[in-house]
Amino acid sequence: xxxxxxxxxxxxxxxxxxxxxxxxxxxxxxxxxxxxxxxxxxxxxxxxxxxxxxxxxxxxxxxxxxxxxxxxxxxxxxxxxxxxxxxxxxxxxxxxxxxxxxxxxxxxxxxxxxxxxxxxxxxxxxxxxxxxxxxxxxxxxxxxxxxxxxxxxxxxxxxxxxxxxxxxxxxxxxxxxxxxxxxxxxxxxxxxxxxxxxxxxxxxxxxxxxxxxxxxxxxxxxxxxxxxxx
Ligand code: ATP
Ligand code: MG
Numbered sequence: 001x002x003x004x005x006x007x008x009x010x011x012x013x014x015x016x017x018x019x020x021x022x023x024x025x026x027x028x029x030x031x032x033x034x035x036x037x038x039x040x041x042x043x044x045x046x047x048x049x050x051x052x053x054x055x056x057x058x059x060x061x062x063x064x065x066x067x068x069x070x071x072x073x074x075x076x077x078x079x080x081x082x083x084x085x086x087x088x089x090x091x092x093x094x095x096x097x098x099x100x101x102x103x104x105x106x107x108x109x110x111x112x113x114x115x116x117x118x119x120x121x122x123x124x125x126x127x128x129x130x131x132x133x134x135x136x137x138x139x140x141x142x143x144x145x146x147x148x149x150x151x152x153x154x155x156x157x158x159x160x161x162x163x164x165x166x167x168x169x170x171x172x173x174x175x176x177x178x179x180x181x182x183x184x185x186x187x188x189x190x191x192x193x194x195x196x197x198x199x200x201x202x203x204x205x206x207x208x209x210x211x212x213x214x215x216x217x218x219x220x221x222x223x224x225x226x227x228x229x230x
Contacts, residue, residue, distance in 0.1 A: 002076040007034035007165035007196035014064035026219040039210035086159035090170040092151040100135040106162035118161035122187035124153035149180030
């Protein structure tokens with residue numbers, strides 16, 4: 001079982017390819033102490049989302065090690081690993097149920113007030129309040145009725161409620177209206193405080209606030225540094 005972590009994260013010589021096809025990452029290594037904000041950038045198809053998915057053990061690596069607080073994520077249960085992580089994925093998922101239930105999924109014992117506070121903290125509250133039934137609005141699995149941006153806001157609220165030490169945010173690439181875009185940006189800024197984060201960033205504003213930027217390509221890191229250095 002993965003204990004409660006501080007949030008040191010390391011990839012050690014990680015090589016990975018999806019079942020069919022060539023390696024996407026080869027011998028990838030990096031190590032960051034708890035609290036570091038890491039931005040992952042690079043061309044489409046470079047492997048940014050793959051790095052994020054590997055951290056949650058959505059796929060098994062071919063060789064190397066991924067550790068959190070020095071613990072190999074392969075040595076603990078997937079469930080206990082994911083309890084320590086928060087995710088906002090590129091295609092943020094909602095399941096059929098109310099918006100309240102969708103956010104509460106981050107921490108099942110949370111009260112309505114805690115759910116609403118989390119939504120407020122990441123800027124999701126305004127759009128939810130404007131829906132016909134507010135937090136009791138039913139959404140379907142495919143998220144019909146909600147835009148990609150709104151699904152990301154729900155996903156952010158869910159992560160905020162969970163309050164993990166390590167956060168993975170994969171900013172949506174689909175077109176998001178400017179107003180929602182600004183809300184997500186502010187929501188991301190709010191949730192990042194005091195955590196280790198891996199942010200797959202498409203927005204310059206997100207990239208600028210990172211402690212370190214990794215440019216992913218050629219099956220590894222092409223370049224790394226701060227925004228000023230790159
Ligand atoms: P984008 O900026 O478009 O989101 P990315 O850097 O996140 O790109 P990945 O999604 O990590 O890129 O994909 C890296 C490579 O792995 C691509 O060639 C992609 O086609 C392939 N790939 C991604 N997911 C899968 C999968 N589930 N099965 C097989 N191949 C995949
Ligand atoms: Mg991606």
